[in-house]
Amino acid sequence: MRMFSLIRLDQELWKTLDLDPKYSLVRKRSIRDWFMLVSSGKHDTRKPYHKLTWYLLTSFDRHGELKNMAGHDLNYLAHAGVLGMMPPTTPEGRPAFPLNILADMAGGGLICATGIIAALLSLAKDPLAPGKVVETDMVAGSRYIASFNLIHSLIQKDPLFAQPPGRSLLDGGAPFYNSYQCSDGGWMSVACIEPKFFATFCTLIQHHLPSNFNPPMDATRPEPSTQGDRDKWRSHERWITEAFKTRTRKEWEDIFKGTDACVVPVLTPSEAARIHGSSPRFHPNFVGYFGEDRPMNLFTQTNSHGQSLRPGAHTFNILRDIGLNSDQMGELKRQGALGDQADDRAKL
Structure with a gap:
């Protein structure tokens, strides 16, 4: 039926x-x-x-x-x-x-x-x-x-993506464009591509290592002068990996915050929603069954307002528009053809 x-x-x-x-x-x-x-x-x-x-x-x-x-x-x-x-x-x-x-x-x-x-x-x-x-x-x-x-x-010898996956500049192949785990299990993102940013990164991470830091024998300390040396990328990565393990994510966050080292913590979704103790510029809310994607305010002069539509909110409005009368809509609802969320009180 x-x-x-x-x-x-x-x-x-x-x-x-x-x-x-x-x-x-x-x-x-x-x-x-x-x-x-x-x-x-x-x-x-x-x-x-x-x-x-x-x-x-x-x-x-x-x-x-x-x-x-x-x-x-x-x-x-x-x-x-x-x-x-x-x-x-x-x-x-x-x-x-x-x-x-x-x-x-x-x-x-x-x-x-x-x-x-x-x-x-x-x-x-x-x-x-x-x-x-x-x-x-x-x-x-x-x-x-x-x-x-x-x-x-498709460009031969292109530094960005011409290498096999995982060996190029922006796909995790470069040690200065990757994520590293900290002593507490948290992660830090590192993206100091430009030489001046990489130099800042090298200075800060080396300055805040404990005196007993002992990297593996096959690890090489990164220096600004060797950033572009692909033959040393793997050994640099091993050194940076061990370096980040010497402190917690919060400690590294405090060290790099406000600098041009291009290093920020990898936040969980719930952490991102609580940036600075308040809602960031845009973050979806969970409302009801589906959740609510609020509009991102792109204009400085006006605020964007919006609300996610609830399923079934306008079912009866649409049925009226196509010519169904109240008896017909009531029969459809009684038979369950409209689902259980159709609202016959909705007004466009």
């Missing part, structure tokens, strides 16, 4: 959009077919929906060989050539990956949102223009986000 009600509801929705029944979309109920119809220009631009901006975000390229395959963030990074650039986490070379941030959130969500904004700005500039179709996939989006890295990986 619930499925039958949802099918009827779907029919009412498309009827409201006033689609021509001769199109396969109406028969197949395929959102992808509808996008193909709109993007091909075969829809009737005199219809009221022709001003809408549609977006199509797929996993793999819908024209490629993997178009019908299921996948997730890790798969998209792998197919994009980005995962193959990540530093290894095991002796066998298993690549690390940045959670589901790069393909899902950046290559997918952020790229698609940027396209939608561009489409809306285009329509605002020319009110007579037809609606836009924004299309991307998370593989292509990941490649675009990683353009800088991918380009440098």
Whole structure:
């Protein structure tokens, strides 16, 4: 009964959009077919929906060989050539990956949102223009986000990413661009790429070592003059690794705070939310079931305000817009077709 009600509801929705029944979309109920119809220009631009901006975000390229395959963030990074650039986490070379941030959130969500904004700005500039179709996939989006890295990986002898994963400048290969564990198990991030910053780092870390510091025989103390010597990077890394183990994270944080050594502690999510005892410029709140991503305030003159929408908050508003009356909506709710969070008191 619930499925039958949802099918009827779907029919009412498309009827409201006033689609021509001769199109396969109406028969197949395929959102992808509808996008193909709109993007091909075969829809009737005199219809009221022709001003809408549609977006199509797929996993793999819908024209490629993997178009019908299921996948997730890790798969998209792998197919994009980005995962193959990540530093290894095991002796066998298993690549690390940045959670589901790069393909899902950046290559997918952020790229698609940027396209939608561009489409809306285009329509605002020319009110007579037809609606836009924004299309991307998370593989292509990941490649675009990683353009800088991918380009440098193709340049022979490039110092940034031309070496095998884990041996280049910005992927953990350089001893001055990595994270190191402290005596209490905490971690410090080190990113002193520029020579003057590296010199500051060398001075501070050497000055605050205990008198009985005894690095391994195969470890070499880093000096500003040897920063660019790749043959010494591994021995420098071993020395820095042992040096950080002589103090706690808090002690190293106090030593490097306010300096240009480019060294800061690796905070946990809860620690980052309590920076200086108050909320930082942006950090998501956990509210209810889903949590709340507050808008990041980018303007100095005005404050950004926003609230995450609760699932079901506008269900009945939408049903009213497509022409359902109170009895029909009540029947759908009674059958459970609207879920358990639909709010019939919501007002747009």
